[in-house]
Amino acid sequence: MKNSEYVQNELDDNELTDWDYVKISGLGILPAMAVPHFDATGTNDVARSSHAEQVLVDEQDGMPAIGIDENAAFVVEGDRAMV
Numbered sequence: 471m472k473n474s475e476y477v478q479n480e481l482d483d484n485e486l487t488d489w490d491y492v493k494i495s496g497l498g499i500l501p502a503m504a505v506p507h508f509d510a511t512g513t514n515d516v517a518r519s520s521h522a523e524q525v526l527v528d529e530q531d532g533m534p535a536i537g538i539d540e541n542a543a544f545v546v547e548g549d550r551a552m553v
Contacts, residue, residue: 486513491521493529499546501533508537 479486491512496504505522512518522535538544538553545552 487515489514491516491518491525493525500536500551503533503535504544505535505537507540509539 489512493503503522503525505518508519508522510518519537522537526533526535536544542553
C-alpha cells in the first residue's frame with residue numbers, strides 16, 4: 471500500500487481551499503528562498519510561482535528564489551548546484 475492510503479485528511483473542503491503560502495526559515499544551506507513544486511498550483515488555486523513572485527516583491531530583502539518544479543530535485547554538492 472502507498473503511504474497516501476494511510477494518511478487521513480482532517481481538513482474540511484473550506485480549509486483545503488482557504489489558505490495562503492508562508493515563507494519559513496529553512497536549513498540555511500543556501501542564501502535563497504526555495505520554492506518546491508514551482509510549476510504546480512495548490513489546493514487554494516494559487517500558482518506557487520505567482521505567490522513566490524509576490525513574496526519577492528513584498529519582502530524586498532534581496533534574497534533570490536530558486537524554483538524547483540514538480541518531480542525535480544535541487545542538488546548541492548560542494549560549490550556546485552544542479553537540477
